[in-house]
Amino acid sequence: MPKALITGITGQDGSYLAEFLLDKGYEVIGMIRRSSTVNFERIGHIQDKLTLVWGDLLDETSLIRLLEEHRPQEVYNLAAQSFVPTSWSQPVFTGEATALGVTRMLDAIRTVDPSMRFYQASSSEMFGKVREVPQKETTPFYPRSPYGVAKVYGHWITVNYRESYGLHATSGILFNHESARRGLEFVTRKVTDGVARIKLGLASELRLGNLESQRDWGFAGDYVHAMWLMLQQDEPDDYVIATGETHSVQRLCEVAFSHVDLDWQEYVKQDQRYMRPAEVDLLVGDAGKAGRVLGWEPHVSFEQLIQMMVDADLERIDRGTSSS
Numbered sequence: 001m002p003k004a005l006i007t008g009i010t011g012q013d014g015s016y017l018a019e020f021l022l023d024k025g026y027e028v029i030g031m032i033r034r035s036s037t038v039n040f041e042r043i044g045h046i047q048d049k050l051t052l053v054w055g056d057l058l059d060e061t062s063l064i065r066l067l068e069e070h071r072p073q074e075v076y077n078l079a080a081q082s083f084v085p086t087s088w089s090q091p092v093f094t095g096e097a098t099a100l101g102v103t104r105m106l107d108a109i110r111t112v113d114p115s116m117r118f119y120q121a122s123s124s125e126m127f128g129k130v131r132e133v134p135q136k137e138t139t140p141f142y143p144r145s146p147y148g149v150a151k152v153y154g155h156w157i158t159v160n161y162r163e164s165y166g167l168h169a170t171s172g173i174l175f176n177h178e179s180a181r182r183g184l185e186f187v188t189r190k191v192t193d194g195v196a197r198i199k200l201g202l203a204s205e206l207r208l209g210n211l212e213s214q215r216d217w218g219f220a221g222d223y224v225h226a227m228w229l230m231l232q233q234d235e236p237d238d239y240v241i242a243t244g245e246t247h248s249v250q251r252l253c254e255v256a257f258s259h260v261d262l263d264w265q266e267y268v269k270q271d272q273r274y275m276r277p278a279e280v281d282l283l284v285g286d287a288g289k290a291g292r293v294l295g296w297e298p299h300v301s302f303e304q305l306i307q308m309m310v311d312a313d314l315e316r317i318d319r320g321t322s323s324s
Helices: 012-023 060-070 084-089 091-112 146-165 187-199 220-231 249-259 288-294 302-323
Strands: 003-007 027-032 051-054 074-077 117-123 168-174 206-208 238-241 268-270
Touching (some): 012 027, 027 060, 051 060, 074 091, 074 220, 084 091, 091 146, 117 146, 117 220, 146 168, 187 206, 187 302, 220 238, 238 288, 249 302
Parallel strands (some): 003 027, 003 074, 074 117, 168 238
């Protein structure tokens, strides 16, 4: 039975990847950072099939101990401070976890067993103020947030350890990927949750920032398949994972509100509080290399994704209202 370690297993991607690997017959080890409260909501339905262990990307000793004890063949590093707005209020912590945390894990692998295969969750936010459209593996980075800067460091240190120590270390440059398990602080969930509340009579408006900002949004369940495919290759490399389509936040609102027969213009209000200090205006990825080499392609369309998320939020909120 193959064995995989997932950092950030309680997050959106971690939960989908854990499901995927369990279905593949893996033993799945999930790393949890010790804190006073740990949210197991996303993995509650599979928690009895997982081995959950304590570890912290800020503490390399804990990573070495964990790797020595469990000896996974594959390590998926999904843990990070991943909310872009928070990276401005906590830039040092973001750097410690999202940038230096990658170094600590890579160095722990090099120390314990260099044959372990490593996946780094890179991000389209690294492209920031984009140098070309669409963005691909060779597009220069120009990050526009502390989070984006930290992800650039994590990406290049992965390349460096691959080239310096011969590690099977791969980065997936994933464009925005969403689901009903996305945190409420992210704009897609903020919109679909807001739509559901308005439809159910629990809210009267939805306040957002830049409506013109454009993103390449895909389904998280599709994207974790790409992560696994990368670590099955004979040679490590870097891959952009994206749909190749871009949509504005306004379009996101149009699709979400129209799904419940509402006019978004009657409810959406722009609020300066949600404007970023430095905005990323347009992200759209070219996943041609992933298609050619990995045989990967997305299956859920943007419209299907948003409608699926609205339905899930309607069900969740209605269920909560009924039980209270």
